Amino acid sequence: MPIHAERLGKASLITIDREEKGNSLDYEHAVELARIIRRECENPETVAIVITGSGERFFSTGVDLESVAEITSVDDSIKLMGEGLGGVCKAVSSCKKPVIAAVNGHAVGIGFELVLASDLAYSVRGAKLGSPAVKWGMIPPASTTLGPLFLGYKNAAYIVLSGRLVTAEEAFRMGILNGVVDNREELLDTIEKLVEDIASNSKWAVENALILLRSSRPHSHVEAGLRSLITSAAREETRSRAKGFVKKKKK
Numbered sequence: 001m002p003i004h005a006e007r008l009g010k011a012s013l014i015t016i017d018r019e020e021k022g023n024s025l026d027y028e029h030a031v032e033l034a035r036i037i038r039r040e041c042e043n044p045e046t047v048a049i050v051i052t053g054s055g056e057r058f059f060s061t062g063v064d065l066e067s068v069a070e071i072t073s074v075d076d077s078i079k080l081m082g083e084g085l086g087g088v089c090k091a092v093s094s095c096k097k098p099v100i101a102a103v104n105g106h107a108v109g110i111g112f113e114l115v116l117a118s119d120l121a122y123s124v125r126g127a128k129l130g131s132p133a134v135k136w137g138m139i140p141p142a143s144t145t146l147g148p149l150f151l152g153y154k155n156a157a158y159i160v161l162s163g164r165l166v167t168a169e170e171a172f173r174m175g176i177l178n179g180v181v182d183n184r185e186e187l188l189d190t191i192e193k194l195v196e197d198i199a200s201n202s203k204w205a206v207e208n209a210l211i212l213l214r215s216s217r218p219h220s221h222v223e224a225g226l227r228s229l230i231t232s233a234a235r236e237e238t239r240s241r242a243k244g245f246v247k248k249k250k251k
Contacts, residue, residue, distance in 0.1 A: 088114065124168065140229070
């Protein structure tokens with residue numbers, strides 16, 4: 001299955017397994033990812049949710065641009081961006097357990113937004129992160145609304161407006177990541193040990209501390225970001241740019 005879950009010690013490890021597509025998400029796979037996140041959040045044996053990508057190149061390259069190229073109306077955009085990708089964001093934000101991004105490779109676009117939405121994030125060295133949505137005529141939802149709160153205004157502005165990717169080490173200095181390790185094996189080992197620490201604490205205290213921590217993310221900000229993404233993805237310029245990229249890639 002393109003999206004699957006397995007045990008990682010006391011955590012649920014959810015993998016986006018679309019390596020041939022850069023672990024990108026179309027509507028179907030976004031819905032499935034959200035469903036599995038919600039399911040694992042209800043698993044009584046699970047202390048934390050860990051999200052990663054398959055292989056060693058990509059965590060996720062974000063929304064599948066072939067899907068963006070097929071958008072012909074606001075309704076299409078609402079389905080893909082609002083229900084699909086928005087559903088993933090809502091599944092993460094409503095989870096009563098910590099959500100950890102295990103960045104095994106490049107985290108781009110919605111992949112980067114997913115890192116921002118997670119409570120904790122660790123990356124392998126060599127990964128690059130960023131949100132080049134402006135290149136396609138879109139507005140990234142979390143980078144523009146939560147980014148200034150978490151990264152500082154100028155760091156968020158640099159990532160959003162330039163469309164450039166930053167290295168894992170730069171992302172760590174910006175506060176996007178909690179740590180950088182050498183390889184995937186060390187990445188999962190580091191996170192598994194962190195989950196053991198979380199598991200040793202009071203379950204009640206962890207759940208309620210998480211509620212307070214997440215209250216720093218105003219719900220209105222998140223909703224405003226999603227509305228901007230939906231509107232921008234429905235524009236003719238965005239569809240044209242996405243089609244051009246897909247056509248060039250297939251040559």
